[in-house]
Amino acid sequence: MNVNYLSSLAAVIILGLIAYAGAQSGGFYQVLFGIFIPYLAVLVFILGFINRVMDWAKSPVPFRIPSTCGQQQSMEWIKQSKIDNPSTFIGVVIRMFLEIVLFRSLFRNSRVEIRGDRLSYKWVIWLWLFAIMFHYSFLAVVIRHLRFFTEPVPFFIPLIEKVDGILQVGLPIYYISGLTLLAGATLLLLRRVLIPKINYISQAADYFPLFLIIGIAFTGIMMRYFTKVDVVRIKEMTMGLVTLHPGIPEGPIGGLFYVHLFFVSILVAYIPFSKLMHMGGVFLSPTRNLANNSRAKRHINPWNYPVKVHTYEEYEDDFREKMIEAGLPVEKE
Amino acid sequence: MNDKPKIILGLIVFVAVFTFPFWYNHLSASAPPKVELTEKAKAAKVCVAEKEFMRREHMQILDQWRDTVVREGKTIYTDENGKEYVASLSNTCMDCHSNKAEFCDKCHTYTSTDPYCWDCHRYPEEKK
Numbered sequence: 001m002n003v004n005y006l007s008s009l010a011a012v013i014i015l016g017l018i019a020y021a022g023a024q025s026g027g028f029y030q031v032l033f034g035i036f037i038p039y040l041a042v043l044v045f046i047l048g049f050i051n052r053v054m055d056w057a058k059s060p061v062p063f064r065i066p067s068t069c070g071q072q073q074s075m076e077w078i079k080q081s082k083i084d085n086p087s088t089f090i091g092v093v094i095r096m097f098l099e100i101v102l103f104r105s106l107f108r109n110s111r112v113e114i115r116g117d118r119l120s121y122k123w124v125i126w127l128w129l130f131a132i133m134f135h136y137s138f139l140a141v142v143i144r145h146l147r148f149f150t151e152p153v154p155f156f157i158p159l160i161e162k163v164d165g166i167l168q169v170g171l172p173i174y175y176i177s178g179l180t181l182l183a184g185a186t187l188l189l190l191r192r193v194l195i196p197k198i199n200y201i202s203q204a205a206d207y208f209p210l211f212l213i214i215g216i217a218f219t220g221i222m223m224r225y226f227t228k229v230d231v232v233r234i235k236e237m238t239m240g241l242v243t244l245h246p247g248i249p250e251g252p253i254g255g256l257f258y259v260h261l262f263f264v265s266i267l268v269a270y271i272p273f274s275k276l277m278h279m280g281g282v283f284l285s286p287t288r289n290l291a292n293n294s295r296a297k298r299h300i301n302p303w304n305y306p307v308k309v310h311t312y313e314e315y316e317d318d319f320r321e322k323m324i325e326a327g328l329p330v331e332k333e
Numbered sequence: 334m335n336d337k338p339k340i341i342l343g344l345i346v347f348v349a350v351f352t353f354p355f356w357y358n359h360l361s362a363s364a365p366p367k368v369e370l371t372e373k374a375k376a377a378k379v380c381v382a383e384k385e386f387m388r389r390e391h392m393q394i395l396d397q398w399r400d401t402v403v404r405e406g407k408t409i410y411t412d413e414n415g416k417e418y419v420a421s422l423s424n425t426c427m428d429c430h431s432n433k434a435e436f437c438d439k440c441h442t443y444t445s446t447d448p449y450c451w452d453c454h455r456y457p458e459e460k461k
Contacts, residue, residue: 053340230389240362
Protein backbone atom coordinates (compact mmCIF):
# COMPACT_ATOMS: atom_id res chain seq x y z
CA MET A 1 0.00 0.00 0.00
CA ASN A 2 1.27 3.37 -0.92
CA VAL A 3 -0.29 6.78 -0.37
CA ASN A 4 0.77 8.01 -3.82
CA TYR A 5 -1.29 5.58 -5.81
CA LEU A 6 -4.13 5.29 -3.34
CA SER A 7 -4.67 9.06 -3.40
CA SER A 8 -4.58 9.10 -7.21
CA LEU A 9 -7.02 6.21 -7.42
CA ALA A 10 -9.33 7.88 -4.90
CA ALA A 11 -9.17 11.17 -6.84
CA VAL A 12 -10.20 9.47 -10.09
CA ILE A 13 -13.04 7.55 -8.45
CA ILE A 14 -14.37 10.67 -6.73
CA LEU A 15 -14.18 12.69 -9.97
CA GLY A 16 -16.10 9.92 -11.76
CA LEU A 17 -18.78 9.84 -9.08
CA ILE A 18 -19.15 13.63 -9.20
CA ALA A 19 -19.74 13.53 -12.96
CA TYR A 20 -22.16 10.61 -12.63
CA ALA A 21 -24.14 12.34 -9.91
CA GLY A 22 -24.18 15.51 -12.01
CA ALA A 23 -25.51 13.68 -15.06
CA GLN A 24 -28.24 12.06 -12.98
CA SER A 25 -29.44 15.32 -11.46
CA GLY A 26 -29.91 16.73 -14.97
CA GLY A 27 -30.64 20.31 -16.03
CA PHE A 28 -27.89 22.69 -15.05
CA TYR A 29 -25.41 19.93 -14.19
CA GLN A 30 -25.71 18.35 -17.63
CA VAL A 31 -24.91 21.72 -19.16
CA LEU A 32 -21.97 22.08 -16.75
CA PHE A 33 -20.46 18.64 -17.45
CA GLY A 34 -21.57 18.40 -21.08
CA ILE A 35 -20.82 21.88 -22.38
CA PHE A 36 -19.07 24.25 -19.99
CA ILE A 37 -16.32 21.97 -18.68
CA PRO A 38 -15.39 20.46 -22.10
CA TYR A 39 -15.04 23.93 -23.64
CA LEU A 40 -12.98 25.15 -20.72
CA ALA A 41 -10.79 22.04 -20.94
CA VAL A 42 -10.06 22.51 -24.66
CA LEU A 43 -9.23 26.16 -24.08
CA VAL A 44 -6.91 25.37 -21.18
CA PHE A 45 -5.26 22.62 -23.25
CA ILE A 46 -4.54 24.73 -26.34
CA LEU A 47 -3.49 27.91 -24.51
CA GLY A 48 -1.62 26.04 -21.78
CA PHE A 49 0.24 23.97 -24.36
CA ILE A 50 1.30 27.04 -26.35
CA ASN A 51 2.33 28.81 -23.15
CA ARG A 52 4.44 25.86 -22.01
CA VAL A 53 6.17 25.47 -25.37
CA MET A 54 6.87 29.19 -25.66
CA ASP A 55 8.37 29.04 -22.18
CA TRP A 56 10.72 26.33 -23.39
CA ALA A 57 11.44 28.29 -26.57
CA LYS A 58 12.67 31.17 -24.42
CA SER A 59 15.16 28.97 -22.55
CA PRO A 60 18.62 29.46 -23.98
CA VAL A 61 20.43 26.43 -25.39
CA PRO A 62 23.85 27.93 -26.11
CA PHE A 63 25.77 24.70 -26.49
CA ARG A 64 25.35 21.40 -28.23
CA ILE A 65 24.34 18.85 -25.63
CA PRO A 66 23.15 15.76 -27.53
CA SER A 67 23.30 12.50 -25.63
CA THR A 68 25.13 10.35 -28.07
CA CYS A 69 24.87 6.62 -28.52
CA GLY A 70 27.55 5.84 -31.08
CA GLN A 71 30.82 6.86 -32.71
CA GLN A 72 30.98 10.55 -33.47
CA GLN A 73 32.14 11.99 -36.77
CA SER A 74 35.93 11.75 -36.84
CA MET A 75 38.62 10.76 -39.30
CA GLU A 76 37.51 9.41 -42.64
CA TRP A 77 38.52 5.84 -41.87
CA ILE A 78 36.56 5.72 -38.62
CA LYS A 79 32.97 4.74 -39.26
CA GLN A 80 30.52 7.24 -37.83
CA SER A 81 27.21 6.20 -36.33
CA LYS A 82 25.19 8.62 -38.42
CA ILE A 83 21.84 8.26 -36.66
CA ASP A 84 22.90 7.68 -33.08
CA ASN A 85 25.50 10.41 -33.19
CA PRO A 86 24.33 12.71 -35.96
CA SER A 87 26.50 15.54 -37.21
CA THR A 88 24.12 16.80 -39.90
CA PHE A 89 20.57 18.16 -39.98
CA ILE A 90 19.33 15.12 -41.95
CA GLY A 91 20.85 12.82 -39.34
CA VAL A 92 19.03 14.70 -36.59
CA VAL A 93 15.74 14.51 -38.50
CA ILE A 94 16.10 10.74 -38.87
CA ARG A 95 17.07 10.36 -35.22
CA MET A 96 14.10 12.44 -34.04
CA PHE A 97 11.70 10.64 -36.35
CA LEU A 98 12.75 7.23 -35.06
CA GLU A 99 12.63 8.45 -31.47
CA ILE A 100 9.11 9.85 -31.82
CA VAL A 101 7.69 7.01 -33.89
CA LEU A 102 9.52 3.99 -32.45
CA PHE A 103 10.64 5.16 -28.97
CA ARG A 104 14.23 4.01 -29.52
CA SER A 105 15.49 5.37 -26.22
CA LEU A 106 13.01 3.18 -24.34
CA PHE A 107 14.12 0.24 -26.46
CA ARG A 108 17.58 0.59 -24.92
CA ASN A 109 16.22 0.17 -21.42
CA SER A 110 18.44 -2.08 -19.31
CA ARG A 111 18.47 -3.41 -15.79
CA VAL A 112 21.49 -3.55 -13.51
CA GLU A 113 21.80 -6.55 -11.24
CA ILE A 114 24.39 -8.09 -9.02
CA ARG A 115 24.58 -11.74 -9.93
CA GLY A 116 26.69 -13.75 -7.58
CA ASP A 117 29.82 -11.66 -7.29
CA ARG A 118 29.55 -9.75 -10.53
CA LEU A 119 27.63 -6.81 -11.92
CA SER A 120 25.43 -7.58 -14.88
CA TYR A 121 23.43 -5.45 -17.30
CA LYS A 122 20.38 -6.97 -18.88
CA TRP A 123 18.35 -5.69 -21.80
CA VAL A 124 14.74 -5.21 -20.66
CA ILE A 125 12.12 -4.75 -23.34
CA TRP A 126 8.94 -4.47 -21.26
CA LEU A 127 8.82 -0.72 -20.80
CA TRP A 128 9.22 -0.19 -24.54
CA LEU A 129 6.65 -2.84 -25.36
CA PHE A 130 3.97 -1.51 -22.99
CA ALA A 131 4.68 2.07 -24.03
CA ILE A 132 4.41 1.44 -27.74
CA MET A 133 1.28 -0.65 -27.26
CA PHE A 134 -0.27 2.07 -25.12
CA HIS A 135 0.62 5.04 -27.33
CA TYR A 136 -0.43 3.53 -30.64
CA SER A 137 -3.67 2.19 -29.17
CA PHE A 138 -4.40 5.63 -27.81
CA LEU A 139 -3.72 7.18 -31.21
CA ALA A 140 -6.07 4.71 -32.92
CA VAL A 141 -8.75 5.35 -30.30
CA VAL A 142 -8.45 9.12 -30.66
CA ILE A 143 -8.67 8.95 -34.46
CA ARG A 144 -11.67 6.61 -34.26
CA HIS A 145 -13.42 9.09 -31.98
CA LEU A 146 -13.32 11.69 -34.74
CA ARG A 147 -16.41 9.96 -36.11
CA PHE A 148 -18.33 11.83 -33.41
CA PHE A 149 -16.81 15.16 -34.37
CA THR A 150 -17.05 15.19 -38.16
CA GLU A 151 -19.98 15.23 -40.56
CA PRO A 152 -19.58 13.77 -43.14
CA VAL A 153 -17.03 11.38 -41.64
CA PRO A 154 -13.74 11.64 -43.59
CA PHE A 155 -12.47 8.56 -45.44
CA PHE A 156 -9.61 7.64 -43.09
CA ILE A 157 -11.87 6.97 -40.11
CA PRO A 158 -13.86 4.06 -41.61
CA LEU A 159 -10.51 2.77 -42.87
CA ILE A 160 -9.05 2.66 -39.36
CA GLU A 161 -12.30 1.20 -38.02
CA LYS A 162 -12.07 -1.61 -40.59
CA VAL A 163 -8.51 -2.46 -39.58
CA ASP A 164 -9.22 -2.11 -35.86
CA GLY A 165 -12.31 -4.33 -36.12
CA ILE A 166 -10.65 -6.89 -38.38
CA LEU A 167 -11.41 -9.72 -35.96
CA GLN A 168 -15.16 -9.24 -36.62
CA VAL A 169 -16.07 -10.46 -33.16
CA GLY A 170 -19.43 -9.53 -31.65
CA LEU A 171 -21.73 -6.64 -32.36
CA PRO A 172 -20.90 -3.82 -32.05
CA ILE A 173 -17.66 -5.11 -33.52
CA TYR A 174 -14.81 -5.49 -31.06
CA TYR A 175 -12.00 -3.00 -31.63
CA ILE A 176 -8.51 -4.26 -30.83
CA SER A 177 -7.21 -0.82 -29.83
CA GLY A 178 -9.72 -0.41 -26.99
CA LEU A 179 -8.48 -3.41 -25.08
CA THR A 180 -4.80 -2.87 -25.86
CA LEU A 181 -5.14 0.70 -24.57
CA LEU A 182 -6.63 -0.53 -21.31
CA ALA A 183 -4.05 -3.32 -21.09
CA GLY A 184 -1.13 -0.99 -21.92
CA ALA A 185 -2.13 1.56 -19.26
CA THR A 186 -2.74 -1.20 -16.71
CA LEU A 187 0.63 -2.81 -17.38
CA LEU A 188 2.41 0.53 -17.08
CA LEU A 189 0.61 1.03 -13.79
CA LEU A 190 1.50 -2.44 -12.50
CA ARG A 191 5.12 -1.77 -13.41
CA ARG A 192 5.09 1.21 -11.06
CA VAL A 193 3.22 -0.63 -8.33
CA LEU A 194 5.00 -3.97 -8.36
CA ILE A 195 8.65 -3.22 -9.11
CA PRO A 196 10.14 -1.92 -5.84
CA LYS A 197 12.77 0.38 -7.38
CA ILE A 198 10.25 2.02 -9.70
CA ASN A 199 7.67 2.18 -6.96
CA TYR A 200 10.18 4.08 -4.83
CA ILE A 201 10.62 6.85 -7.42
CA SER A 202 6.93 7.08 -8.42
CA GLN A 203 4.87 10.07 -7.35
CA ALA A 204 1.16 10.79 -7.32
CA ALA A 205 1.75 12.71 -10.56
CA ASP A 206 2.83 9.42 -12.17
CA TYR A 207 -0.15 7.42 -11.00
CA PHE A 208 -2.90 9.98 -11.52
CA PRO A 209 -2.75 10.17 -15.34
CA LEU A 210 -2.53 6.37 -15.54
CA PHE A 211 -5.61 5.91 -13.39
CA LEU A 212 -7.38 8.62 -15.34
CA ILE A 213 -6.61 6.96 -18.68
CA ILE A 214 -7.62 3.58 -17.29
CA GLY A 215 -10.88 5.26 -16.20
CA ILE A 216 -11.39 6.69 -19.69
CA ALA A 217 -10.72 3.37 -21.40
CA PHE A 218 -12.88 1.50 -18.92
CA THR A 219 -15.90 3.80 -19.27
CA GLY A 220 -15.47 3.77 -23.05
CA ILE A 221 -15.40 -0.03 -23.21
CA MET A 222 -18.40 -0.22 -20.85
CA MET A 223 -20.41 2.13 -23.05
CA ARG A 224 -19.59 0.36 -26.27
CA TYR A 225 -19.94 -3.25 -25.26
CA PHE A 226 -21.91 -3.50 -22.03
CA THR A 227 -24.21 -0.85 -20.61
CA LYS A 228 -24.82 0.95 -23.93
CA VAL A 229 -25.48 4.58 -24.63
CA ASP A 230 -27.42 6.33 -27.36
CA VAL A 231 -24.78 6.99 -30.00
CA VAL A 232 -26.93 9.14 -32.29
CA ARG A 233 -27.79 11.50 -29.43
CA ILE A 234 -24.14 11.61 -28.38
CA LYS A 235 -23.10 12.60 -31.86
CA GLU A 236 -25.81 15.27 -31.89
CA MET A 237 -24.25 16.67 -28.72
CA THR A 238 -20.59 16.42 -29.78
CA MET A 239 -21.37 17.96 -33.17
CA GLY A 240 -23.04 20.81 -31.31
CA LEU A 241 -19.86 21.30 -29.32
CA VAL A 242 -17.47 21.43 -32.29
CA THR A 243 -19.72 23.64 -34.39
CA LEU A 244 -20.09 26.07 -31.47
CA HIS A 245 -23.85 25.48 -31.30
CA PRO A 246 -23.80 23.56 -28.03
CA GLY A 247 -26.89 21.92 -26.66
CA ILE A 248 -28.03 18.93 -24.67
CA PRO A 249 -30.09 16.62 -26.91
CA GLU A 250 -33.55 15.53 -25.82
CA GLY A 251 -33.95 12.05 -24.45
CA PRO A 252 -31.67 9.91 -22.28
CA ILE A 253 -27.99 9.47 -23.17
CA GLY A 254 -26.63 7.51 -20.22
CA GLY A 255 -24.77 8.75 -17.13
CA LEU A 256 -21.59 6.89 -18.02
CA PHE A 257 -21.15 9.14 -21.04
CA TYR A 258 -20.83 12.16 -18.76
CA VAL A 259 -18.25 10.37 -16.65
CA HIS A 260 -16.25 9.55 -19.80
CA LEU A 261 -16.51 13.13 -21.05
CA PHE A 262 -15.52 14.56 -17.67
CA PHE A 263 -12.48 12.25 -17.43
CA VAL A 264 -11.38 13.28 -20.92
CA SER A 265 -11.89 16.97 -20.06
CA ILE A 266 -9.72 16.59 -16.98
CA LEU A 267 -7.02 14.72 -18.89
CA VAL A 268 -6.92 17.29 -21.66
CA ALA A 269 -6.82 20.24 -19.26
CA TYR A 270 -4.19 18.47 -17.15
CA ILE A 271 -1.74 17.90 -20.04
CA PRO A 272 -0.06 21.36 -20.06
CA PHE A 273 0.68 21.20 -16.33
CA SER A 274 2.00 17.68 -16.13
CA LYS A 275 4.43 15.10 -17.41
CA LEU A 276 2.01 14.47 -20.25
CA MET A 277 3.63 17.51 -21.89
CA HIS A 278 6.19 15.03 -23.21
CA MET A 279 3.81 15.08 -26.16
CA GLY A 280 5.29 18.43 -27.14
CA GLY A 281 8.50 18.09 -25.16
CA VAL A 282 9.82 15.17 -27.17
CA PHE A 283 10.24 17.54 -30.11
CA LEU A 284 12.13 20.05 -28.02
CA SER A 285 14.55 17.84 -26.11
CA PRO A 286 18.02 19.31 -26.73
CA THR A 287 19.71 16.01 -25.96
CA ARG A 288 18.01 14.57 -29.08
CA ASN A 289 17.42 17.42 -31.50
CA LEU A 290 20.90 18.88 -31.73
CA ALA A 291 23.58 17.72 -34.14
CA ASN A 292 26.84 16.73 -32.52
CA ASN A 293 29.07 19.10 -34.47
CA SER A 294 30.79 20.95 -31.63
CA ARG A 295 34.22 19.98 -32.97
CA ALA A 296 33.46 20.88 -36.58
CA LYS A 297 31.66 24.13 -35.97
CA ARG A 298 32.24 26.80 -33.36
CA HIS A 299 29.14 27.64 -31.38
CA ILE A 300 29.49 31.00 -29.73
CA ASN A 301 27.37 31.70 -26.73
CA PRO A 302 24.96 34.36 -28.04
CA TRP A 303 24.94 36.43 -24.85
CA ASN A 304 28.73 36.56 -24.49
CA TYR A 305 29.80 40.15 -23.82
CA PRO A 306 33.31 41.55 -24.52
CA VAL A 307 35.47 40.65 -21.52
CA LYS A 308 38.17 43.11 -20.38
CA VAL A 309 41.48 41.27 -20.23
CA HIS A 310 44.83 42.18 -18.78
CA THR A 311 47.50 40.09 -20.50
CA TYR A 312 50.80 38.98 -18.99
CA GLU A 313 52.73 41.30 -21.30
CA GLU A 314 50.74 44.25 -19.97
CA TYR A 315 51.31 43.03 -16.40
CA GLU A 316 55.01 42.81 -16.97
CA ASP A 317 55.05 46.31 -18.47
CA ASP A 318 53.37 47.58 -15.30
CA PHE A 319 55.74 45.90 -12.84
CA ARG A 320 59.00 45.27 -14.77
CA GLU A 321 61.28 47.35 -12.63
CA LYS A 322 59.91 46.01 -9.38
CA MET A 323 60.23 42.47 -10.65
CA ILE A 324 63.87 42.99 -11.66
CA GLU A 325 64.56 44.53 -8.26
CA ALA A 326 63.07 41.52 -6.55
CA GLY A 327 65.10 39.19 -8.78
CA LEU A 328 62.11 37.72 -10.63
CA PRO A 329 62.65 36.54 -14.23
CA VAL A 330 61.16 38.79 -16.89
CA GLU A 331 60.60 38.10 -20.56
CA LYS A 332 61.62 41.50 -21.86
CA GLU A 333 64.55 43.35 -20.30
CA MET B 334 21.05 29.69 -31.25
CA ASN B 335 17.56 30.93 -31.98
CA ASP B 336 14.99 28.27 -32.83
CA LYS B 337 11.90 30.35 -32.17
CA PRO B 338 10.72 30.49 -35.82
CA LYS B 339 10.87 26.70 -36.04
CA ILE B 340 9.08 26.26 -32.72
CA ILE B 341 6.33 28.69 -33.69
CA LEU B 342 5.87 26.82 -36.96
CA GLY B 343 5.52 23.62 -34.92
CA LEU B 344 2.92 25.27 -32.69
CA ILE B 345 0.91 26.37 -35.71
CA VAL B 346 0.86 22.76 -36.91
CA PHE B 347 -0.17 21.65 -33.41
CA VAL B 348 -3.10 24.07 -33.27
CA ALA B 349 -4.19 23.18 -36.82
CA VAL B 350 -4.18 19.44 -36.06
CA PHE B 351 -5.85 19.63 -32.68
CA THR B 352 -8.63 21.97 -33.80
CA PHE B 353 -9.38 19.73 -36.81
CA PRO B 354 -13.03 19.04 -35.80
CA PHE B 355 -13.66 22.75 -35.36
CA TRP B 356 -12.57 23.81 -38.84
CA TYR B 357 -13.48 20.63 -40.72
CA ASN B 358 -17.22 21.14 -40.15
CA HIS B 359 -17.19 24.87 -41.03
CA LEU B 360 -19.06 25.42 -37.74
CA SER B 361 -22.30 24.00 -39.04
CA ALA B 362 -23.83 20.62 -38.35
CA SER B 363 -26.69 19.02 -40.23
CA ALA B 364 -29.62 17.96 -38.09
CA PRO B 365 -29.25 14.49 -36.61
CA PRO B 366 -31.15 11.80 -38.53
CA LYS B 367 -34.68 10.93 -37.53
CA VAL B 368 -35.79 7.35 -37.79
CA GLU B 369 -38.63 6.96 -40.23
CA LEU B 370 -41.17 4.21 -39.76
CA THR B 371 -43.10 2.53 -42.56
CA GLU B 372 -46.91 2.40 -42.38
CA LYS B 373 -46.66 -1.24 -41.40
CA ALA B 374 -44.29 -0.48 -38.54
CA LYS B 375 -46.49 2.34 -37.31
CA ALA B 376 -49.53 0.06 -37.38
CA ALA B 377 -47.71 -2.69 -35.47
CA LYS B 378 -46.86 -0.25 -32.64
CA VAL B 379 -44.60 -2.71 -30.81
CA CYS B 380 -41.19 -4.05 -31.75
CA VAL B 381 -39.42 -7.02 -30.13
CA ALA B 382 -38.45 -4.65 -27.32
CA GLU B 383 -39.24 -1.11 -26.29
CA LYS B 384 -38.06 1.83 -28.37
CA GLU B 385 -35.24 3.21 -26.18
CA PHE B 386 -33.83 -0.28 -25.72
CA MET B 387 -33.93 -0.92 -29.46
CA ARG B 388 -32.21 2.41 -30.17
CA ARG B 389 -29.27 1.36 -28.02
CA GLU B 390 -29.12 -2.42 -28.21
CA HIS B 391 -30.64 -3.64 -31.49
CA MET B 392 -27.25 -4.84 -32.69
CA GLN B 393 -26.86 -7.07 -29.67
CA ILE B 394 -30.23 -8.71 -30.25
CA LEU B 395 -29.27 -9.40 -33.85
CA ASP B 396 -25.95 -10.85 -32.75
CA GLN B 397 -27.74 -13.03 -30.23
CA TRP B 398 -30.24 -14.15 -32.86
CA ARG B 399 -27.47 -15.11 -35.23
CA ASP B 400 -25.86 -17.27 -32.58
CA THR B 401 -29.05 -18.96 -31.41
CA VAL B 402 -30.33 -19.61 -34.93
CA VAL B 403 -27.10 -20.66 -36.60
CA ARG B 404 -25.38 -22.46 -33.74
CA GLU B 405 -28.27 -23.77 -31.67
CA GLY B 406 -30.97 -24.07 -34.30
CA LYS B 407 -33.53 -22.17 -32.24
CA THR B 408 -35.41 -20.03 -34.70
CA ILE B 409 -38.05 -18.67 -32.32
CA TYR B 410 -37.38 -15.62 -30.14
CA THR B 411 -39.69 -14.93 -27.22
CA ASP B 412 -39.87 -11.32 -26.03
CA GLU B 413 -40.49 -10.07 -22.49
CA ASN B 414 -44.26 -10.31 -22.89
CA GLY B 415 -44.10 -13.87 -24.10
CA LYS B 416 -44.81 -12.99 -27.70
CA GLU B 417 -42.98 -15.18 -30.21
CA TYR B 418 -41.08 -14.03 -33.26
CA VAL B 419 -39.14 -15.84 -35.95
CA ALA B 420 -35.54 -14.74 -35.27
CA SER B 421 -34.64 -13.38 -38.68
CA LEU B 422 -33.28 -10.05 -39.83
CA SER B 423 -34.54 -10.30 -43.39
CA ASN B 424 -37.94 -11.84 -42.62
CA THR B 425 -38.94 -10.41 -39.25
CA CYS B 426 -37.16 -7.05 -38.76
CA MET B 427 -37.28 -6.04 -42.36
CA ASP B 428 -40.86 -7.16 -42.78
CA CYS B 429 -41.96 -4.01 -40.96
CA HIS B 430 -38.79 -1.96 -41.42
CA SER B 431 -38.61 -2.51 -45.15
CA ASN B 432 -37.19 0.97 -45.72
CA LYS B 433 -33.52 0.16 -45.24
CA ALA B 434 -32.24 3.47 -46.60
CA GLU B 435 -34.44 5.51 -44.27
CA PHE B 436 -34.54 3.23 -41.26
CA CYS B 437 -31.08 1.63 -41.07
CA ASP B 438 -28.64 3.51 -43.23
CA LYS B 439 -29.32 7.06 -42.08
CA CYS B 440 -28.08 6.59 -38.53
CA HIS B 441 -25.40 4.10 -39.54
CA THR B 442 -23.92 6.60 -41.98
CA TYR B 443 -24.26 9.41 -39.46
CA THR B 444 -22.24 7.50 -36.84
CA SER B 445 -19.86 5.91 -39.36
CA THR B 446 -21.12 2.42 -38.62
CA ASP B 447 -20.73 -0.10 -41.39
CA PRO B 448 -22.46 -3.30 -40.24
CA TYR B 449 -21.54 -6.40 -42.15
CA CYS B 450 -25.11 -7.77 -41.95
CA TRP B 451 -25.58 -7.31 -45.65
CA ASP B 452 -22.40 -9.05 -46.63
CA CYS B 453 -24.55 -12.19 -46.36
CA HIS B 454 -28.16 -11.09 -45.95
CA ARG B 455 -30.36 -9.90 -48.73
CA TYR B 456 -32.56 -6.98 -47.99
CA PRO B 457 -36.02 -6.57 -49.51
CA GLU B 458 -36.34 -4.35 -52.54
CA GLU B 459 -37.66 -1.02 -51.45
CA LYS B 460 -41.17 -0.19 -52.58
CA LYS B 461 -41.49 3.37 -53.63
